[in-house]
Amino acid sequence: MTGARVSGVLLSAHGLVRRYRAPGGERTVLDGVDLDVHRGESLALLGRSGAGKSTLLRVLLALEAPDAGAVTAAVGDDERRSVRPHWRTGALRWYRRAVQHVPQDSAASLDPRLSALQAVEQPLVRLGLHRAGSVAAAERAAECLEAVGVGAALHGHRPRQLSGGQAQRVAIARALAPRPVVVLADEPVSGLDAPLREHVLDALARVRSTTALVVVSHDLAAVAALCERTAVLHAGRLVEDRPTCDLLADPRHEAVRELVDALPRLPSVDGAPQPA
Structure with a gap:
């Protein structure tokens, strides 16, 4: 994929503010965050621990409501809807179909009673797309598993029989x-070792062919190979949002320079250090 953005905003955050009570007073975790996810792009959301990445992810997933600002999502070509947590079962079914989540601890997120195939069938049934036990559900689940390199x-296999990388790929297929x-x-x-890391990155790279991808991470080395665009959070604010190659070559904010400087370097033939 190229560094150019593709037209068509699928998911938008505007002016997001999120505060939590803390000893000594309120703590602002998100402070006026604006972010658009465009059709067909791969975006990294980067920042050190405590920068606000996880909170932003929960708000984007409609698991938490912001104290100010709004999240909106495209419905078809002409309509946009506001997205917030809702008490009524099924009220956000349309959104759960459109926006899916790969959690950090995939092995823990998989039901230990279900096989890999059944785990991938699960959202199809819960979202009303296929009947439980139907041939169509099994075929779609198998197709998705094969697409991320999990063979027949x-x-x-159940989660306890899968390696960490295999469980992560099952979660991606799901x-x-x-x-x-x-x-x-x-x-x-x-937490993955180098070979499993490469397998998961390859599976995520395949995702980009069918859907927009947002990768939340503090690992710049991983997202540099995967994402065409990088947005960086620092102290709850979005401090940079540029093509990844440009950000790596010329980081502007001090927090971003620190992240780039922390990348492992390999010596080149002319002696100049290069990113690993």
């Missing part, structure tokens, strides 16, 4: 099953 030999327009992945390679 693993379709009957997110793809409803054919969402946006996938939000939370620290997708955190």
Whole structure:
């Protein structure tokens, strides 16, 4: 994919503010965040621990309501709807179909009683897209597992029988099953060793062919290879939002320079250090 943005905003955050009570008074975790996710792009949401990434993710997923500002999502070509948590079961079903989540601890998020195939079928049934036990649901689940490199030999395995990388890929397949327009992945390679990390990054790279991808991370080395655009949060504010290659070459904000400087470097043939 190129660094150019694709027209068509699928998901928007405007003026998001989120505060929590803390010892000594309120703590502002999000402070006026504006962010658009465009059709067909891959976006990294980067920042150190405590920058506000996880809170922003929960607000975008309609798991928390902001104290100010709004999240809106595209419905078809002409309509946009406000997105907030809702008490009524099924009120956000349209949004859960459109925006899917890959959690950080995928193994823990998988039902230990279900096989890999059944885990990927689960959202299809819950979102009313297919009947439980139907051939169509099984075929769609198998298709998604194959798409992320989980072969038929693993379709009957339960979470305890899967490696960390395999469980992560099952979670990615589960997110793809409803054919969402946006996938939000939370620290997708955190805690994985190098070979498993590469497998998961490859699976996420395949996601980009069918849906917009937002990767929430503090790992710039991972997202540099995966995301064409990077937005950086620092102390609850969005301090940079540019093509990843430009941000790496010329970080403008001090917090971003610190992240870039922390990247591992490899010596080049002319002696100049290069990103690993």
